[in-house]
Amino acid sequence: MKSQKIDEGLELTRFILVWSSLSPVFVLWAIRGVDAIQDQVWVPICIGLFLLPTLILWLTFRHARKTENTKTIKISSAKDQREHLLTYLFTMLIPLFDANTDGMRDLTAVAIALMFVMFLFWHMRLHYMNLFFAMWGYRIFTVEAKIGTTEQDRKYDRFITYAVISRRHFIPDDDSLTGYRLGGRVLFDKATDD
Known part of the structure; x- marks a missing residue:
């Protein structure tokens, strides 16, 4: 039997979600x-790298909601x-903050290490939370949904993984969820709360 490749859409949104979860390092x-x-150059670069992913996610959400x-x-x-979260804090944020960044070679090595970590998080679909969204009461869930758009798909137990940003404290299994598409498989839950 021939296996079908599932089109995930643009993966850029997932990468921005990973970037935003690692953005406290820049502060x-x-x-x-x-x-x-x-400092006149370094501080604005770090602040830009901290704020930019949140701005991109917010603009993407705004556009999805408007349309x-x-x-x-x-x-x-x-x-x-x-x-x-504890794994994230102790294995990612603290070592990245604590890395030696005094010389240009050290800074380059740490920047490449950060890009490598971001790629691994993106590839493994590990998403944590954007700091600003967390302050606004949002959580992020990894949701597996059954594919069932065609009769052929319904015959198999095939699942697709979504990152869902939601205000809910709990998303029940075997429930339906409607969300705004931010790109790739990232949804912004329409439900305001549970």
């Missing part, structure tokens, strides 16, 4: 500073990413 780097670059670009999925299972 810490701005406060810490580096010897190789003057009513929604998708409804049938949830098979949903996991809150908070269970991985």
